[in-house]
Amino acid sequence: MKKLILLSIATGFLLTACHHKNLPSSELTKDPDKSFTDWKENVFMDSMWYTSPDAASVQGYHKYDAQLNVPDSANAKRVLAFADYVEGQLKSFGYDQLSDLSKTDYKLIENYVVSTRFYQNEFKEYEWNPAAYNVGDAIDYVINNNPAPLEEKLKNLTSRLSKVPAYYEAAEHNIHKPTKEHTSLAIAQGDGLLSFFDSVFPDSLKASKLTDQEKEAFNKSAAEAKKAILGYTKWLKELQKGFTKDNTRSFAIGKELYAKKFSSDIQCGISSDEMYKKAVARKDAIHQEMIQLTQQLWPVYLKDIAMPKDTLVAIRSMIDHLSAKHCHRDSFMATIVKQMPELVQFINDKKLITLDPTKPLRVRKTPEYMAGVAGASINNPGPYDKNGNTYYNVTPLTAYTPEKAESYLREYNDYVLQILNIHEAIPGHYVQLIYANKSPSIVKAIFGNGAMIEGWACYVERMMIEAGYHKSPEMQLFYDKWNLREACNFLLDYNLQVNGWTEDQVMDLLVKQGFQQSAEAHEKYKRATLSQVQLASYFSGQTEIFELRDEMKKKLGDKFDLKAFQEQFLSYGSAPVKEIRTLMLK
Numbered sequence: 001m002k003k004l005i006l007l008s009i010a011t012g013f014l015l016t017a018c019h020h021k022n023l024p025s026s027e028l029t030k031d032p033d034k035s036f037t038d039w040k041e042n043v044f045m046d047s048m049w050y051t052s053p054d055a056a057s058v059q060g061y062h063k064y065d066a067q068l069n070v071p072d073s074a075n076a077k078r079v080l081a082f083a084d085y086v087e088g089q090l091k092s093f094g095y096d097q098l099s100d101l102s103k104t105d106y107k108l109i110e111n112y113v114v115s116t117r118f119y120q121n122e123f124k125e126y127e128w129n130p131a132a133y134n135v136g137d138a139i140d141y142v143i144n145n146n147p148a149p150l151e152e153k154l155k156n157l158t159s160r161l162s163k164v165p166a167y168y169e170a171a172e173h174n175i176h177k178p179t180k181e182h183t184s185l186a187i188a189q190g191d192g193l194l195s196f197f198d199s200v201f202p203d204s205l206k207a208s209k210l211t212d213q214e215k216e217a218f219n220k221s222a223a224e225a226k227k228a229i230l231g232y233t234k235w236l237k238e239l240q241k242g243f244t245k246d247n248t249r250s251f252a253i254g255k256e257l258y259a260k261k262f263s264s265d266i267q268c269g270i271s272s273d274e275m276y277k278k279a280v281a282r283k284d285a286i287h288q289e290m291i292q293l294t295q296q297l298w299p300v301y302l303k304d305i306a307m308p309k310d311t312l313v314a315i316r317s318m319i320d321h322l323s324a325k326h327c328h329r330d331s332f333m334a335t336i337v338k339q340m341p342e343l344v345q346f347i348n349d350k351k352l353i354t355l356d357p358t359k360p361l362r363v364r365k366t367p368e369y370m371a372g373v374a375g376a377s378i379n380n381p382g383p384y385d386k387n388g389n390t391y392y393n394v395t396p397l398t399a400y401t402p403e404k405a406e407s408y409l410r411e412y413n414d415y416v417l418q419i420l421n422i423h424e425a426i427p428g429h430y431v432q433l434i435y436a437n438k439s440p441s442i443v444k445a446i447f448g449n450g451a452m453i454e455g456w457a458c459y460v461e462r463m464m465i466e467a468g469y470h471k472s473p474e475m476q477l478f479y480d481k482w483n484l485r486e487a488c489n490f491l492l493d494y495n496l497q498v499n500g501w502t503e504d505q506v507m508d509l510l511v512k513q514g515f516q517q518s519a520e521a522h523e524k525y526k527r528a529t530l531s532q533v534q535l536a537s538y539f540s541g542q543t544e545i546f547e548l549r550d551e552m553k554k555k556l557g558d559k560f561d562l563k564a565f566q567e568q569f570l571s572y573g574s575a576p577v578k579e580i581r582t583l584m585l586k
């Protein structure tokens, strides 16, 4: 599931003048909840998009497609002024007077304020991440995702592209001691942008009914934008040639910034340090369980071979042996389709959660334009696309070489494919989305909490296993491997960003202790040098949900009902678990 982290660098500071209206205070007293709802939907959201026009385009809000903010210091001041304004408005509404649904939106907007200040004043990614400056999405979503007539889109682009030179000029001014990793990434991305100028634009112009004058204006803007992009890439390459220890910085953000980013992005009830300790403990507990399962399974499958003394090696041998049980490459999609009704049946029989029979999940072949996305994932419509369908996209393995298909199928073997379907589809992401849509909130559609969303999908994996879905020691072993990956994602992120871990240490964790393939582990390492905290969301989210479930069990005793707990939990939408907790325990 593609999750938007709106407050990341790409949008966090690209803000311009706020054009907010203040509500007359007399309106506030009448119905606080209605006043708040009106403000958040009609004033806050639109003003926020006005301050981030490129992020707005990406989310399908095309009102500001002609704009592009130049990330200079005046812009930064306007961002912070907008945050101040939002904070003032929130205070005037007051949390206590609002309904539960508004309360969670209130908290998400409050976090927007805190995050905006943190990213601008402390995190300062605009200084060290050259890849933060990228107009690719700003161009792509205007030309390819707006249902407007082509001529209108090209006129919007003429205007947006005319601001690109100033945009990169500001970028060069801002960058100070970049990281090597983000510089390389920015150079690679710059080359990728040129396809717009070489093929997309000429084709679109040809197909359009623009006047010659309009075409000329477009070509002029485009030529200057292209020159600016090439200039920026060239400037970065020069910078790169002169890199030393003193004029670059480490990609690792360190303990203090990590703690703050964790608090801002995850909106977790506990600190990153505390969560880290839980992840270490979880890894050890999973290893213990996997050792026992391996001892149990070894005589069944490998009795003629002596079990290795090194328990990690023994577990890996067991996993390797069982991974051979997988579907044929030609029936990958059919196998997934077949599992959907089985999941529904099991959930209904065990009364785990109410499913909506009017919204069966549509499994489809991943469309061509999304090619490159491997495997299977949920594809939901954008927040402004109300009539869009949700699909379970599955990429058939037809394009794979026999070796690659075999390796993929071993990874997504008969056991793991079940867990993947639980996570992505039923009762994971797809079901969470249906519940969230019952009480639609544009604030949650945009700022929905990633740790809650991923946490839920991870939570239900274990919940289904506990309920006995495909119960067997083999299934438990592969669930443990999968769950271990979620814990290891956090461990590697934290250790790399905070504890100065090297690539070798990461590989040891993922491959030797996590039983992953080294190619997969290497990709994960690279991803972890470029982002921070996102990899912590899977473990943090599920841990908070399991702890909340324990608290509810304690509170309700005999009256605790798993189905009621799960449905109430989902009824708040994609809010941070700690905010749901406050409302559920009150």
Ligand code: ZN
Residues within 6 Å of the ligand: 324, 326, 406, 409, 410
């Ligand atoms: Zn095979």
Ligand code: ZN
Residues within 6 Å of the ligand: 001, 423, 424, 429, 454, 457
């Ligand atoms: Zn997920």
